[in-house]
Amino acid sequence: MADSAIDRLARATPSSLARRVRGLSDRAIAWVFVTPTILLLLAINIFPLIWTVRLSFTNFAANKPNAEVKWVGLRNYTRILTDPDIWQTMQATAHFLFWTLLFQVVIGFSLAWLINRKFRGNDLLTTLIVLPMMLSPAVVGNFWTFLYEPQIGLFNYAVEFFTGIPASSFSMLGSVTLAPWSIVIADTWMWTPFVMLICLAGLRSIPDYIYEAAEVDRASKWRQFWTMTVPMVLPFLMLAVLFRGIENFKMFDLVVQLTGGGPGSTTLLTSIELKREAFEKWRTGYSSAYAIILFVTVFGLASIYVKALNKVKER
Amino acid sequence: MKSHYLAATAAACLTLSMTQGAQAEDLTLCWAAWDPANALVELSKEFEAQSGHKMSFEFVPWTNFADRMLNELNSGGKLCDLMIGDSQWIGAGAESGHYIKLNDFFDANGISMSDFVPATVTGYSEWPKGTPNYWALPAFGDVVGWTYRKDWFARPELQAEFKEKYGRDLTPPATFAELKEVAEFFQGREIDGKTVYGASIYTERGSEGITMGVMDVLYSFGFKYDNPDKPYDMEGFVNSPGAVEGLEFYKALYDCCTPPGASNSYMGEGIDAYKSGQVALQMNFAFTWPGFEVDPNVGGGKTGYLVNPAGPTGERFAQLGGQGISVVSYSEKQDAALEYIKWFAQPEVQQKWWSMGGFSALRSVVEDPAFAASQPYAQTYLDSMAIVKDFWAEPAYASLLQASQKRFHDYVVAGQGTAKEALDGLVQDWTEVFQDEGKL
Known part of the structure; x- marks a missing residue:
């Protein structure tokens, strides 16, 4: 032996x-x-x-290492939770999270569904679609800044072409109402391929014989989609949402490059605000409390979500 | 005999190289990445040749300059031996021990602060302000001013139309009210088949842009940082009726007369807008002016230079820019760094600095009778430097700046709230900062 x-x-x-x-x-x-x-x-x-x-319970400032550090109890937490500016950044983050996830799931799943068929050039098309997620966020931010230029930007010209609204009459990055959507569009463009790839993996994991059995039972395509495809891809989709949700909760680079948090504070996401508090204002104690609040929020939401994900997998 | 001679020569060479090696240092100078920095690299070659020291440079783009360099200083980093830091850093530089005090060095080497333009000494070198405690040598004088398209202003058809509309000649604006009229006149106008706009002003959100722009206007409308008789007492000074009017004016100028999409513009965007023939007027620091003179589109006499216009009561001030050069206290090569400052302070070096595009702050250079005629913008620079005011230079400068960036951008660009609410909010934010600092 x-x-x-x-x-x-x-x-x-x-x-x-x-x-x-x-x-x-x-x-x-x-x-x-x-x-x-x-x-x-x-x-x-x-x-x-x-x-x-x-x-987080002190007034420590990292740029003043020799200054006396005082215990301030819950003051940092109280200040943060009662600060309307912080709530505004939370709202901006929630808006960004909700719409990016929604668009990425819908478009990503649709793309995966379309590409999961055998046709000539399938591999090439898949490669082309995933290109955006391979780029650096700084690069993406930079060129979307050009695309959104009211006078020379392709995006504005495309809008003019389809709607007749003059290209230079609106500014995606400078308008309070449009700026939050401009970051949603750029992030969706960049990260939809990621969701598509995960969905594609889910779709390809469904054995063909299940569909063959459904065909024998004369189930319509629509019924096959809702009762077989969606439930079987759902765990994959939820995993993609989890990854993208966590990533977008801490979104920083792309938005800084595009809007710097402006106009005003309309696209000031929590991570940008946290960075400014911690490393520009050097309010280390305050920003530690802010970081803990964010951590607890993400951790809590992620835990609930993972439980839901496990339940879906068990079904 | 020959071998003895060779051995002696080799020994002499070895000794000489060892001596030089012991003295020569590799100095790193940190500054922003911009045209003057390139000129300084050229200028410093003379220092290298004279001293034997080698100069290295660490230049960071303006938008990240404060972030990067203040982190470097706060962490006690040894990257920079010499720092050409922004004027507002001087408080933190002195109080947090980032810079070494230069009084004894100046005395020992015959460098007198009275030889420099007073505004630059106060702005770049002194802390506390108004006291003879020097932490930097004025290195680069700078101030916010305006450029305008002289060639467009000179067109007879535009002059006639302007006179008909406003009842006065189309001349460089002397007041902010006139400036707005001129900007409105050019906004959306077709010139040489191209749509042009009124003015490029500072609106940048991320670093210091909109604060520099707004302050440049507010000073002439009566804004004051605090009560002259009671430091840090800001109520009624920061949010005075004049200051409110000034902020409203800035928003009106942004709304009526800037190019589309100019919601995040600072120095670079202003330069681009002006050089590309997009705007008739441009707010920017004086350091940009030499670049316009040699530009194929706007150089060769097409550009005029303006001191900041006057406010409604005739008061006229301008936002100080520029920097002083300091020796970083964490450097292990302080002697060599001081040597550099001694060399840089020499009148002939300062004269050369000006001729290369560096804005010297040495009085013997700027008060030379030939200075005003040396460049088309020289007189405007001199006049502007005489009316400067600067932002807080407190150790908590970054927090104070963040607050004003937010308040001004929220109101001017995002259109949220009123000017009064923005300035009341700013008083509240700044009061909190000074309370945290233990100054209130």
């Missing part, structure tokens, strides 16, 4: 080391392997989190 890989490894282990390891229980060996990872996790994730919680 041929030696297994484990047998060969065991023979290759130096006898001195083998004697030492032989004295360890399975549990101890498991700990030996897991401990470095746990230590690393503690150092780069858990410790900063605990430290941030501690800082």
Whole structure:
């Protein structure tokens, strides 16, 4: 009988080391392997989190390391939760999240549905569609800034072509009503392919025989779509929503490049505001409290969502 | 004999190179990435040749300059030996110990602050303001002014139409009211088959743009940062009726007379709008002016330069720009950095600095009888530097700036609330900052 890989490894282990390891229980060996990872996790994730919680109850400013640090209790949290400007950034973030997710899911799923058919050039088309998500957000932000230019921008000219509204009569990035939509459009353009890819994976995981059985049962295409395709792709779709939701909650680069949070504060998302508080105003204690509130919000929402996702998978 | 001679020569060379190696430093100068910085690179070659030190440069685009460099200073970074920091950083530079104090160095090397334009000494070097405590040498004088299309103003058909409409000649505006009339006149007009617009003004949200623009107008409308008799008492000064009127004027100018989509414009966007023949008037810092003179579209006498116009009561002020050069306290090469400042302060170097496009603040350069005629914009620069005011230079400058950026952009660009509400809100924000700082 041929030696297994484990047998060969065991023979290759130096006898001195083998004697030492032989004295360890399975549990101890498991700990030996897991401990470095746990230590690393503690150092780069858990410790900063605990430290941030501690800082959130102080008036610490990182640009004044020698200044006296005072314990301020819940003052930072109270200030944040009663600040109308913070609520405005929360609203802007919610608007951005809701519409980007909706558009990306609808368009991404539709694209996946269309592309999941056998036709000539399918692979080339798929590659072309996923190109936007391979670009850097800074680059995307920069060229959408040009596309939105009222005088030379292709976007405005396309709107003029289809609607007759003069191109230079509106400014996507400068108008209070249009700017929130301009960031939604740019993000949707960039990240819809990601949702499409996940949906495509879901669609391709459905075995053909299920559809064949449905055909035998004379189920209509519409019924097949709603009772078979959608439920079977749903876990994939929900996973895509989870990924995009978390990503867009912390959206920064694309929006900074496009609008800088303006006009006024209409596209000032929470992550941009947090960065300004932490690294421009250097209100470290205050921004720590802000970060904790955001963390709890995302963590809470994600936990509820993951439970829902698991329920869908179990069905 | 020959071998002895060779050995002696080799030893001498080795000794010389070792001596030079011990003295020569690799100095890094940090500044914004813009045309004057390129001129300084050229100018500094002379210093390298004279001193044996090697100069390296770290230039950051304006929109990220404060962010990047203040982080560098706040973290005690050793990247920069010399910092040409913005005028508003001087408070933080001094109080947080980022810059070394230069008084003793100036005294020991015969550098007198009275040799520099007073406004630049106050703006770039002193902290606390008005006291003889110097943390920088004035390096680059700058101020917000206006450029206008002289060639368009000179067209007989436009002059006639303007006179008919406004009952006066189409001349460079002397007041803000006149400036708005001129901007309205050009807005949407066809010139040489192209639609042009009234004015390019600062509206940028992310860094300091809209604050620089609004302040440039507000000063001449009666805005004051605080009560001259009671520091940090801002009620009735920041939000005085004059200041409210000034802010309303700025919004009206933005609404009526800027190119479409100019909702996030600062220096670069202003330069582009003006050079491309899009606007008749342009608000911008004086550092941009040398570039216009050599531009094929707007150079060669097509551009005129204007001191900031007067407000409704005839008061006339302008927003200070520019920077001083400081030695970073975290640098391990402070002696060599001080050598650079000593070299840079020399009148002949300053003269060369001006001739290369650097705006010298040395009085012997700018008060030279030939100075005013040396460039088409030289007199405007001098007149503008005589009426400057600057934003807060407090250690909490960044927080103060963030508040004004938000309040001004919300009102001017987003059209939210009234000018009075914006300025009342600003008093509230700034009061909170000073309370946090323990100054109120």
